[in-house]
Amino acid sequence: MxxxxxxxxxxxxxxxxxxxxxxxxxxxxxxxxxxxxxxxxxxxxxxxxxxxxxxxxxxxxxxxxxxxxxxxxxxxxxxxxxxxxxVTTDHYHIICDSCGKIVDFHYPGLDEVESLAESVTGFEVGRHRMEIYGVCPDCKR
Amino acid sequence: MxxxxxxxxxxxxxxxxxxxxxxxxxxxxxxxxxxxxxxxxxxxxxxxxxxxxxxxxxxxxxxxxxxxxxxxxxxxxxxxxxxxxxVTTDHYHIICDSCGKIVDFHYPGLDEVESLAESVTGFEVGRHRMEIYGVCPDCKR
DNA sequence: TATTACTTTATAATCGTTATAATTAGTCTA
DNA sequence: TAGACTAATTATAACGATTATAAAGTAATA
Incomplete structure (x- = not known):
């Protein structure tokens, strides 16, 4: 509920x-x-x-x-x-290019990317965002 | 040049x-x-x-x-x-929360994430975006 | 040269968001 | 409970980024 x-x-x-x-x-x-x-x-x-x-x-x-x-x-x-x-649990979004629908998509955090970015750029990394784009099942028909 | x-x-x-x-x-x-x-x-x-x-x-x-x-x-x-x-080559961005500076950051594309998303959500995946946020060396002082 | 299509300019309109000031509602204390 | 203080809501105006429009300019083509 x-x-x-x-x-x-x-x-x-x-x-x-x-x-x-x-x-x-x-x-x-x-x-x-x-x-x-x-x-x-x-x-x-x-x-x-x-x-x-x-x-x-x-x-x-x-x-x-x-x-x-x-x-x-x-x-x-x-x-x-x-x-x-x-905000419930950490998740990413996948977005339909055709109708704009946004669907949640769970995936383990990209910690590895963050730590690499930290060492390469000298930044102190706090967080990241990622979205995936495509066409949803409905729009594929 | x-x-x-x-x-x-x-x-x-x-x-x-x-x-x-x-x-x-x-x-x-x-x-x-x-x-x-x-x-x-x-x-x-x-x-x-x-x-x-x-x-x-x-x-x-x-x-x-x-x-x-x-x-x-x-x-x-x-x-x-x-x-x-x-657009030159594919790259990601890392952004300073403090001064807003954007620095390029090269990393192999996250193909694995895309294909997982595809199978989990039923989308036909086209592309993704990702940004990393943190504090740049200058702002860390 | 005349015609046509494309660009730029200037300006106004639009739209999402934020700021302001006045009013209302909630909370606290005597 | 009354009165005082604080916070929230409302209505409205302001703002800033972007887009639309119409007129004028520029290049390309026949």
Whole structure:
């Protein structure tokens, strides 16, 4: 059940001293339950029914709050707007070039690449990102 | 000499039926010679002296032309504006969290990851991107 | 030379995101 | 519980990157 995830996320926020407002609850719930990776605007539109007066700024503000709490990751791909993804376990994404669908893809972290990069460039490496692109089964028809 | 690279790029464009205007030459030259990965605005500003009347639109238009010709790649990271990178050989990037510097980093392609992704997700995989983040030697002080 | 297609320019429009100020709601303490 | 303080939300405006449009210029072709 995803309600367990939601509760866990909320406890997480409470411990970080973040107030749980109805809007925050709804945004978080939407992020966890929609298995997609919505844009801020998509979240805004999805919650229009429940919160007719909610401002876009609220969505952005709270996505930032969640990001700072480590609950949400912002995905910046080529298209115009960022997408937001609930952090559960570490995973990568595979993205359909045709319809834009984003699917999670689990793979052991590329630690080896990180350590090589560190030694070659002299950087102190913190993290990496990787995405794979292709055509999804639906679009292949 | 990077002039050889420039000539090769120009031949490439000519073959594709793209006219070489002074502006296009300058933009290409700047992209090849500056070892950085400039934004459209940085290119625009860098060429202000030589082309006082050039429009930002020209920069964007031609970056798109170069992209379509396969000469240039657009890099979309978290920050507000895209960066553009001359395609030479395949390489990855390592990015400084502190100053934003982007350094090339060569590593054999992650073919294994691609093929695993393909079998797990059913996608037909075309390509992938990866970036590494950390703190560069200068910023470590 | 006349015609045509392509480029550049200047400018305005668009769109995602952020900043601001006012209002509202929540929390805390006396 | 009242009053004071803090944080969150709202509405709106501002911003900045990018794109669209229309006019003018430039090169290519017949």
């Amino acid at each position: 995803s309600s367990a995830k939601i509760n866990a996320a909320i406890d997480n926020l409470k411990e970080a001293g973040v107030r749980i407002t109805p809007q925050r609850h709804a945004i978080l719930e939407h992020l966890i339950q929609s298995m997609s990776h919505p844009t801020a605007d998509e979240i805004y539109k999805a919650l229009e029914g429940k919160f007719p007066n909610m401002s876009v700024a609220t969505v952005y503000n709270n996505l930032r709050v969640f990001k700072e709490a480590g609950l949400v990751k912002e995905l910046t791909y080529g298209d115009s707007s960022s997408r937001f993804d609930c | 990077s002039s050889a690279k420039i000539n090769a790029a120009i031949d490439n464009l000519k073959e594709a039926g793209v006219r070489i205007t002074p502006q296009r030459h300058a933009i290409l030259e700047h992209l090849i010679q500056s070892m950085s990965h400039p934004t459209a605005d940085e290119i625009y500003k860098a060429l202000e002296g030589k082309f006082p009347n050039m429009s930002v639109a020209t920069v964007y238009n031609n970056l798109r032309v170069f992209k379509e010709a396969g000469l240039v790649k657009e890099l979309t990271y978290g920050d507000s504006s895209s960066r553009f990178d001359c």
